[in-house]
Amino acid sequence: MKEYWLQLSQRDQRLLVFxxxxxxxxxxxxxxxxxxxxxxxxxxxxxxxxxxxxxTMKQQAAEVKxxxxxxxxxxxxxxxxxxxxxxxxxxxxxxxxxxTLKNFKPEGQDGVNLQLENISFDQLxxxxxxxxxxxxxxxxxxxxxRSEEVGQVDSRILLRINL
Numbered sequence: 001m002k003e004y005w006l007q008l009s010q011r012d013q014r015l016l017v018f019x020x021x022x023x024x025x026x027x028x029x030x031x032x033x034x035x036x037x038x039x040x041x042x043x044x045x046x047x048x049x050x051x052x053x054x055x056t057m058k059q060q061a062a063e064v065k066x067x068x069x070x071x072x073x074x075x076x077x078x079x080x081x082x083x084x085x086x087x088x089x090x091x092x093x094x095x096x097x098x099x100t101l102k103n104f105k106p107e108g109q110d111g112v113n114l115q116l117e118n119i120s121f122d123q124l125x126x127x128x129x130x131x132x133x134x135x136x137x138x139x140x141x142x143x144x145x146r147s148e149e150v151g152q153v154d155s156r157i158l159l160r161i162n163l
Contacts, residue, residue: 084112084161087135095127110161111140121153128157136162 005013085106092098100119107113116124121144131137141158 084110084137084159087131087137088112088114088159091127091130091135095123095130097123097127107158107160112159114155114157114159116153116155116157118147118149118152119155120151122151124153124155131159132162138162 008016085104088101088104089098092101097116097119100116101114102117103113103115105113124144128139132139137159139157140160143156145154147153
């Protein structure tokens with residue numbers, strides 16, 4: 001190798017040294033420096049996005065807590081308002097849908113099975129909304145069929161207490 005080097009002209013030796021240094025610098029830059037810098041920049045961008053997402057999630061968590069606090073004040077529980085059967089009966093009378101309630105029977109301690117016939121769909125939805133929002137009673141299972149009259153339905157519903 002030394003003999004080969006000595007046989008080269010001085011101009012060729014300088015050119016070869018320049019090429020080796022250039023290749024070493026290119027290898028260093030493209031093999032090490034650039035990937036490291038790209039990784040650092042990617043991590044900065046990911047950190048910024050995650051920080052922004054964290055701030056959003058904290059704001060949403062505060063909103064959820066606020067909504068929970070505000071909804072608890074207006075919502076009566078089944079325990080303080082009577083049994084699920086009495087609430088269903090009372091609210092059905094209150095919304096004037098008691099005549100459509102053909103059959104209801106308890107389903108364990110926290111549920112009731114209902115059968116309604118020829119009830120206005122809009123009234124049914126409003127009643128179920130009232131039960132959920134005011135008493136924490138939700139629809140566990142429902143079957144709705146169109147009745148012969150327009151806007152009227154027949155329905156079988158299983159209601160449960162949301163504990």
